[in-house]
Amino acid sequence: MKTLKDMLAEARQVVPEEGPDDLSRRLKDREPIVVIDVRDPDEYRDGHIEGAASISRGFLEFRIGTAVSDPSVPIVLYCQTGLRSVLAAKALKELGYQTVINLKGGFQKWAQSGLPVVKDTPLTTEQIGRYSRHFLLNQIGETGQRKLLRSKVLLIGAGGLGSPTALYLAAAGVGTIGLMDGDVVDITNLQRQVLHTTADIGKPKVESGARTLKALNPDIAVIPLPVRIDVDNVMDIIKDYDLIVDGSDNFDTRYLVNDACYLAGKTNIHGSIFQFEGMATVFAPGEGPCYRCLYPTPPPPGLVPS
Amino acid sequence: MQATETMKVLLGVGEPLIGRLLTYDALGMRFREVKLRRDPKCPLCGTSPTIKDLSIHAAGGTACAISPNGDGEPATSGAVPAARPGG
Structure with missing residues (x-):
């Protein structure tokens, strides 16, 4: 009869192992890998690696097909100490998954190495109802929703572009929304800036904006920033956010936001509009061009109305 | 559009508009995509x-x-x- 030791030794012959630092680097580099936590659901809830799917060992062969449809996609498995997962990895190899890696030392070693750990608090009944349509989407699900709830997004400008973006992000449950705008609501804004109402005329845009967003979704935090973004405050403000949405209405701000986001390594979701035409792109430092690659110099003053 | 792109980047799903500029002409109701390269x-x-x-x-x-x-x-x-x- 085989002993557990024999089985582990056999598994290790076919399953490569990597330490926490290797996995951390792969995740940082956004390699197309799937990380699966094969521990029991209560262990997963108590703390896991961000982005890891939870499929406990007992269900692995049943559910792996849904989680990973392409057998050539590399899979990293982990459990608490790396033993259950090495056996699980061998089972996946036998199913035909080409690259299955075991996290050496498991979650325990990951956490001891000081790498980030995500803890799930149970969703409230209200949250389960509110985000139920997201749970039906494979690309979001409960894991994705938790990610959104943990996310912090800064909206620069609560005007024509910022308004609809803010409404959708708040509704979708982006947990923290920083709303930045130094202006007050003017009657001429109301025809397009749907965050604000007639009663808000004369009030700071971030005040009416925050109230509208909280009314739409009380589950999120809205941080009103009633100031204009400038060279002195930009770095300090953006550092607290995962991602920046530029909905500003002038070129100076766009170049400033572009430069600050690039220097701080923050992705900038860019949009602009004029009359009936709009454009959108994403500036991701290190992954693609920036605003200066696109428009090396601003248009001469007077050429475009502001 | 910016909201959708934000969600995609936060979730790490789909193909965000990195290196692509999407333009929208409401009068003609036409979308156009221009490839962008790093300079x-x-x-x-x-x-x-x-x-x-x-x-x-x-x-x-x-x-x-x-x-x-x-x-x-x-x-x-x-x-x-x-x-x-x-x-």
Whole structure:
């Protein structure tokens, strides 16, 4: 009869192992890998690696097909100490998954190495109802929703572009929304800036904006920033956010936001509009061009109305 | 559109508009996509950047009016539409 030791030794012959630092680097580099936590659901809830799917060992062969449809996609498995997962990895190899890696030392070693750990608090009944349509989407699900709830997004400008973006992000449950705008609501804004109402005329845009967003979704935090973004405050403000949405209405701000986001390594979701035409792109430092690659110099003053 | 892109980047799903510019013409109801490339001569993210901090913005008012890179042409495969002033 085989002993557990024999089985582990056999598994290790076919399953490569990597330490926490290797996995951390792969995740940082956004390699197309799937990380699966094969521990029991209560262990997963108590703390896991961000982005890891939870499929406990007992269900692995049943559910792996849904989680990973392409057998050539590399899979990293982990459990608490790396033993259950090495056996699980061998089972996946036998199913035909080409690259299955075991996290050496498991979650325990990951956490001891000081790498980030995500803890799930149970969703409230209200949250389960509110985000139920997201749970039906494979690309979001409960894991994705938790990610959104943990996310912090800064909206620069609560005007024509910022308004609809803010409404959708708040509704979708982006947990923290920083709303930045130094202006007050003017009657001429109301025809397009749907965050604000007639009663808000004369009030700071971030005040009416925050109230509208909280009314739409009380589950999120809205941080009103009633100031204009400038060279002195930009770095300090953006550092607290995962991602920046530029909905500003002038070129100076766009170049400033572009430069600050690039220097701080923050992705900038860019949009602009004029009359009936709009454009959108994403500036991701290190992954693609920036605003200066696109428009090396601003248009001469007077050429475009502001 | 910006909200959808934000969610995609936060979730790490789909293909965000990185390196692509999507333009929308409401009157003609047409979308157009222009491929964008990194400009190696870009003063910010190019191979030998001259902008290493935000000091060029400190002058006030003319923050974005820095000297153009090389010939001043945007690094794209097609014609880039004129910049849009509004927000």
